[in-house]
Amino acid sequence: MSWIDNNLLNQIESFLHLASFREALVANNIANLDTPKYHTRDVDFETELRQAQMQPPGSFEPRVREVRGLVERPDGNNVDMDREGMLLAQSQLMYRLGVQLLREQFKTLQSAINDTQ
Numbered sequence: 865m866s867w868i869d870n871n872l873l874n875q876i877e878s879f880l881h882l883a884s885f886r887e888a889l890v891a892n893n894i895a896n897l898d899t900p901k902y903h904t905r906d907v908d909f910e911t912e913l914r915q916a917q918m919q920p921p922g923s924f925e926p927r928v929r930e931v932r933g934l935v936e937r938p939d940g941n942n943v944d945m946d947r948e949g950m951l952l953a954q955s956q957l958m959y960r961l962g963v964q965l966l967r968e969q970f971k972t973l974q975s976a977i978n979d980t981q
Contacts (some may be wrong), residue, residue, distance in 0.1 A: 901940035
């Protein structure tokens with residue numbers, strides 16, 4: 865087994881991909897705040913992360929769904945700016961967490977390399 869190609873790094877990669885994907889979805893929702901008949905789209909982060917971990921790295925594409933239960937305005941748009949702002953902040957924090965986990969893994973790898981010299 866390769867030191868670089870391990871299960872934990874693959875899981876972190878899936879986590880980062882999904883956090884980035886969700887952030888892009890939320891940004892798209894915000895961009896369509898004034899688009900008539902636009903409906904908010906999202907992913908179920910936890911479910912999609914479990915699915916991603918069962919797939920080969922790089923082969924998983926999250927399932928986007930329309931968010932139900934949001935208040936629809938008279939123009940048919942249901943984007944809630946408060947919800948989207950909170951999800952954007954959450955996605956950014958999750959991405960930062962993933963990057964920090966990745967850094968820690970590479971520090972561990974670097975430490976192992978330096979200890980063997």
